[in-house]
Amino acid sequence: MQNIFEMAKKNLEKAAAAMKLDPKVAKILEQPERTLEVSIPVTMDDGRIEVFTGYRSQHNTALGPAKGGIRFHQDVTMDEVKTLAFWMTFKCAVIGLPYGGGKGGVVVDPRKLSRSELERLSRGYIQRIAPIIGEYDDIPAPDVNTDSRIMGWMVDEYSRLRGHNVPGVITGKPKTIGGSAGRGSATGRGVMFCVREAFNVLGIDKSQATVAVQGFGNVGGFSAKLIHDLGAKVVAVSDVNGGIYNEEGLNPYDVEKYVKETGSVVGYPGAKAVSNKELLELPVTVLVPAALEGQITAENADRIKAQVIAEGANGPTTPEADEILSAKGVMVIPDILANAGGVTVSYFEWVQNLYRYYWSEREVHAREEELMVKAFNEVYKASQKYQVNMRVAAYIVALERLSEAMKLRGWI
Template identity: 45%
Template sequence: MMTVEEVLSSNLYTQQVKKLYKVGDILGLHADQLEALATPERVIQVKIQVQSNDGKIKTFTGWRSQHNSALGPYKGGVRYHPNVTQDEVIALSMIMTWKNSLLQLPYGGGKAGIRIDPKMLTRTEIEMLSRNFIDALYKYIGSDIDIPAPDVNTDSQIMAWFLDEYNKVSGKIDPGAFTGKPIELGGLSVREYSTGLGVAHVTKLASEKFMDGVEEKKIIIQGFGNLSTYTAKFLSEMGAKVVGISDSKGGVLNYEGINVDKALELKRATGSVINYPGKQVSNDELLVSECDILIPGALENVINKFNAPKVKAKLIVEGANGPLTADADSILRERGIPVVPDILANSGGVVGSYVEWANNKMGEIIEEEEAKKLILNRMERAFNEMYSKYNKLGDQDLRSAAMIVAVERVVKAMKTRGLI
């Protein structure tokens, strides 16, 4: 029998459709228009085979969902995870459509995933897996078609293998076909930390609207991967006090404040943050612990109808994609707890990817500080647009305001093209 958590994590697509239909009702969209918006333009399923050192053939399944191209080529990451499903990949590609639209990037939404536990493969096998994935997909990607990037359990090295294999099998030299690449292959150093930088910046902007700023505020961050680590670092530099962090093995609370660099050193040395001085808690306990700002930055659907009534934070910023269910949205709205949605909060990564892609297209002319400024300015503009819509609506939450802005742009583009 599936646990509650498994059930909730298995229907991310259903949750995203619920959120879309809520916004569609506000915008007065017809059922056929909503169906067109909810349905991906193309979903590609591929079989990927890897030969291990002992000669055995391992077979894995992967997907690429190309959700919507009304605003431009598909854009979104590739994740390697044992729980990846086709529905999850489609849902995440839909989120990318709204995210790119909200940030006024010239992209549609895409996402890919391979159902695999990368910890069970050697480095050589991961390289073979990555190259074989591109062999199966190369006809459907490119800098003007679909631009993959890193996501869960993928990084700049995997993007390097992707690019090299793509160049070989396509016969093209197209560095803009992938983002999040190593600097030597046309990547930008800002891309490494741009998602965490964006989450921290949006948290600062929201705290200025809903409380008296971020300084000295107690912050809990679920997760301690790339995104959450950089988020914690930047927020600490802003004067906030990180009091709770976690990884897959559990979490730790320390209301004296957590030194992010020391926690990172400890995680590297011991494999987990739970050994940091403080009170050890489960991830579930962490989400409902005392704090000013909660940043769920790991998995989807972790805040739901079961624990949303127990959340003690005064502000939630979605670091991960889809960490709140539609039911949780309603409960938190009734409780008066603002939620900054994922399509804005964690968009620093795709804005960083946009800067990298544009730099590749123009011939490598952007410096790091200029790139950083472009990312922060683009996110601040989107935040102000969302907040203005939120105030104008009066009776809606921040997610609805952000999605109204995003969906409206996609609808206008599709109508202009004659697609709906």
């Protein structure tokens, strides 16, 4: 994860140099405003006590309260949490959300816990971090190995501590207790909006465009389906077990049914088997890496044939690969823009919670489209103005907002 922090810092440095950023702003952004480490004692089903370590980092609140997910993973560290909170600051700023960056985590392998142990851990974590979170302070959400059910326990625990219902303290909740319509497809939908806007600015005919999607989970699955609905031809998809390719096109909805029946895309009838590495190098118009970080590197970047790369995953492209792709004229729509649809709809959930008034799915989609399209065009204009790639331009747009907010608050 330190690798991701180095990547993020390099992009910050490039953007700062291009826009001649006030060095005081960069200095403030180098460190989180606040971090918290907690011990969480949990009574296990056999009566013994286990003590788990939890973290929360609030990186920067110049634009508003901290926002960011909670992950349950055996390898979580404070460094990782601080890095991810740093990233969230830029993701929220580039979209124009009134949020700063936050992130949390618990060191645990949740697969080793029973349902009741997982619930006690989730509630215990909220008890420990309750003093620094709140609907106007820091709003957690799901992340790796956490989901809407866990968010339901967490919002209930926080509300119990406060003595009244506080739905706005957590996003990503089940819809019945204050979750938003349209949240499931939000990240993949944001990827699709970015791809569509890239087609517009590059003059690509969507009906002639071909697409490969690495990763067929929530983000990759919805990206594939929605780009297919847009009219482009999805020719390849993959999951952790391998990939499938058909140059005549795949129907992602049929692939999804096959995955539900078999557990993987592998073996889908009428398609050739390809590895995850081979998928990245297919002759396609658009590549959507929506799986793991560090997939596009200095080793394979030169063999990538896509005109557009839309980063559904966090950190799929290394800085060295970025340089190679830029030199080749590939448009890389960076993660902090391309996959920001999730936090955008989390913001909508929070707004709805504060008002206790809920929008239809159509309204959520329309509002997400408005913010994502606006952000894409601002980043594209910045890339033209400063003669930089889309990633550096995204950091420039974010830094302009952060810098202005810090100055107006009198921080610098």
